[in-house]
Amino acid sequence: MDLRQLEYFVAVAEERNFTRAAERVHISQSGVSSQIRQLERELGAELFDRSGRTARLTVAGKAALEHARAALAAAHAVGQAVGEVTDVIRGQVVVGMVVGCTVTPLFDALAAFHQAHPGVEITLVEDASEQLADGVRDGAVDLALIGCAGGTPGGLDAFTVVSERLVAVVPAGHPLAGPGGADSDGGADPVTLREVAGHPLVCMPRGTGLRGVLDQACAEQRLDPVIALQASAPDAIAGLAARGLGVGVLSESTAPRHRDLPAARPIADVDIPALLALVWRGTHPPAVRELVAHCRRAFTRP
Structure with missing residues (x-):
């Protein structure tokens, strides 16, 4: 059993479909199926009921899912902890930006961050401000540039970029x-x-x-x-x-x-006031902390 197999197992369980899971983890469907079969052989039990149109978890699969997620989270935490003490930041950050908003300082911050930490993959998504704020709360988005009415969203750390009429x-x-x-x-x-x-x-x-x-x-x-x-x-x-x-x-x-x-x-x-603000969760990995620092510098630069 290895972490790759657990990653594929979690992907199929969440997508409920081998094809979508394969697209998510960027390998072929046959590769996902093969690794899941190997994991099932090692565990001595089938993890999915494949008789229907969707891949449904068996009783054994349901019992294994949370443990698999915990193992992947622990492995990620190990990498983050080592990266933090060795000053090497890796991983992925998802940055949200309100639709139709072209803000040069944000692009400058992303470029400077990428140059300083090339091991971090940056994903940029666009959406409405309310959806982006919900994404930050849910953990789907790490940092977002959003528009706000009167004040920044509750429960999130924020840095106001613009306040105007x-x-x-x-x-x-x-x-x-x-x-x-x-x-x-x-x-x-x-x-x-x-x-x-x-x-x-x-x-x-x-x-x-x-x-x-x-x-x-x-x-x-x-x-x-x-x-x-x-x-x-x-x-x-x-x-x-x-x-x-x-x-x-x-x-x-x-x-x-x-x-x-x-x-x-x-x-x-x-x-x-109509606000434009950066928002992020109070607890965040080192990569997000570094990106926030780059954004602060970019937006406060004279």
């Missing part, structure tokens, strides 16, 4: 564009949320930080705006707003420069 983006000639679009200081005149909500809106989908701020603020003022269109990328929201399809709602830094848009107008009576 909502703005409304409209094309020239729109009733909210104002005279000339900007004041004498070069900034845009503010508008109220009620004025904004009086028009169809183009905004982020639910589950994103910016949408959370908008929904909370509207609920506080008992407003029920019409959401005309939703898009995950700020450029898409700006492009749709520029074509008169609705008032775009973004944050100050995500409102892109667009040739058909005047200066973005701050929504004056929304005090809930």
